[in-house]
Amino acid sequence: MPANNFDINGLSAEEVLRARAKNGLNKLDYKKENSLLKAIKRIFIEPMMILLLAAASIYFISGKTGDGFFLVAAIIFQTSISLFQYSRSKNALEKLKDFSQPKCKVIRSGKVEEIKSEEVVIGDSLMVEEGGSIAADGVIIHSNDFSVNESILTGESLSVFKDKTKEDNRIYMGTTVATGLAIATVTAIGNQTKLGKIGSSLESINEEKTPLEVQIANFVKKMAIAGALVFVIVWIINYLHSHNIMGSLLQSLTLAMSILPEEIPVAFTTFMALGAWRLMKMGIVVKQMKTVETLGSATVICTDKTGTITENKMTLAKLFVLSSQKTLAPGDIKTPEEKELLAVAMWASEPIPFDPMEMALHNTYKEVAGKDERPYYKLVHEYALSGKPPMMTHIFEDGKSHRVIAAKGAPEALMAVCSLSDAEKKQANDAIALLAADGYRVLGVGSCIFTGNDYPESQQDFKFTFLGIVAFYDPPKENIRQVLEKFYTAGISVKIITGDNAATTLAIARQIGFKGYDKSITGDALMLLPQDELEACVMNTNIFTRMFPEAKLKIINALKSQNQIVAMTGDGVNDGPALKAAHIGIAMGKKGTEIAKQAASLILLEDDLSKMVDAIAMGRKIYANLKKAIQYIISIHVPIILTVFIPLALGWKYPNIFSPVHIIFLELIMGPTCSIIYENEPMEKNTMSAKPKPFTSTFFNWKELSVSLIQGLVITLGTLSAYQYCVAHNYTESATRTMVFTVLIVANIFLTLVNRSFYFSMLTTLKYKNAMVPLIILITAGLWSVMFFINPLTLFFGFERLTAGQALLAAGIGFVAVTWFEIVKLVKRKSN
Known part of the structure; x- marks a missing residue:
């Protein structure tokens, strides 16, 4: 062959x-807004940046140029930090894009090669197979039972059959x-393709915001509105006391700055992008940021058996052999009937096998057949794998018009289209039960004689002869x-x-x-269940056999209706709908089809389910x-807000006590702390022994928010106690400010x-490995030391x-x- x-x-x-030198890479490139300018623009329309610019302007107008220049320096520093975080996130996402780039097959120098889709060039011989995504436009030069779904271009969901003889002999x-x-000769790549000419609307589809992202945006928006209201109130109070417009503006800006938690959205973006990058380094490609958020909530893993539970190394x-009722090993094949069973099973496989079972059949045929007939025969007609349960049929002819019609598939599918006596059915079923009980995967094999060229529309319309069973062993990983x-x-919980x-699956399980290996249900039986029984079934059953796309989708939706967060693995075309419906669709990087990879939100590069344990652990950690x-942000913002507001409101x-320069200094400390220290924190040792967190539960639930508020209020009690202590001992304003500020820094x-x-x-936690903790604390x-021991800076900040x-x-x-909370943690550990 x-x-x-x-x-x-x-x-x-x-x-x-x-x-490639003449036409470039096979990429869709459109004119895009400069990403750096876009990032800078986004930074400068943030509420905090607007407040900083306003405060700096007031200082310059008032003649306080030193304070003005400090705020300008703060603006530059803040912008640099934001751009650094943006750059880290962008680089991480760019690497992810490169990793998740689809692959395709081409024939070059007489050999089939797998390459990245962007490496296809005009003139290439592009090979496209069932389940694959077409990487370029081209003209078909060879095809077998080829049909394509062009809904992305035409909106028509039905597949179109094409070959080189038809008027429409192009692929897109x-x-x-x-x-x-x-196989098609490539005629257009990149922007010159039909898809590329549609326009830049296809260049980027914005992801829907996740529930957590929406909640964060709403929280920050509410705090911005609160800050604006407080700004107005404080301005009025200050002005009534001092009748100084500029001074009143500065004090109200100080409070508005203290209220805005602008670190939260930055932290969210950083954590999600860098989390996706860390997952990629572990061999897990995340295609959508929302997947990182969802991973830690997964309650159910729905997994395929072949290649996920098992090695996918079929032997x-x-x-x-039905005619002799003999069960034998491949090495014992001798008689014509035994050789015929093997040969027909091989002819029912793809001419270029990529499925492990078909590869095993081809290899065994090559070893056993006295004469290899494959080079003399050509595939002339093909019936794709279809039916419930499925089967497939291939028709080959040689140059002398000798014809082979071979079928293989689920034994019950083949037996249904063959004329078998009751005794033969019993013999076949007994053999199937015996083989399946040992964990073998079994396929029925049949052949038929058909002399005409007007092939029936359905493969089930042929009159097949049942030859026997071929059994494969795929050991568990x-x-x-x-x-x-x-x-x-x-x-x-895990569901197969x-x-x-059922027998093969239960044996492996x-x-x-x-x-739950002792209980299972088939796809046909599942489809007949009423909704309430279906919902109970998917919760109580862990093995689902003889499944087809509609049944898989029904399982996923039923689990979701029971408030389960569902992760599902898949690799084939028929897994696409269920992968898309699952909260976390997981495609296999090696054996997964491009359709499965497109539908999934996450790709395991090594086809190893243990990576999902790592992914869930990473999701929980993030x-x-x-x-x-x-x-942390909420806890430290509370004392800053109240320490600024209470002395003013109560007329102390x-x-x-604080001006914008003090608030900005605190903000510059808090930003890196939350984004850098906590992002680098290792996973706690009890993370993977805890139950999945409810997906609706976020840091804004009242219990956790109340902990942060109480922490903030106790720190406020500390700052205001220090304040009143200073006043009681007749400390100057600068000494009081220094004491209060020191309390805040230490806290x-x-x-x-x-x-x-x-x-x-x-x-x-001091034993946790995180190099950022000592670094940020030392900085x-x-x-703090520089501000208190270098006189010009001490005077500038109004310290003593x-x-x-x-x-x-x-x-x-x-x-x-702060450390009182250690007692709360001790009580929690004791109670557990």
């Missing part, structure tokens, strides 16, 4: 290089292969038992959804210690760390450490050098105002 079976050489390496970029195989293990245990420990029969960051001795440092875990003690302490006793008192108040 020729290497590619089509006598097509394709382009040589030199011709490929010339074509972006369309998908419904059945068969074709032909046994054959059952070595690590699958441990993977299942990790899912069970994490509170995640397979096209295989028993071998791997799968929970969510937990994001929650810590947000709770020093009503304007900020210890809040960072305490909130690294809401369960384990600070002594435990914060260093900046403290005595050792005053500094220790302020530090002690800050320490106690």
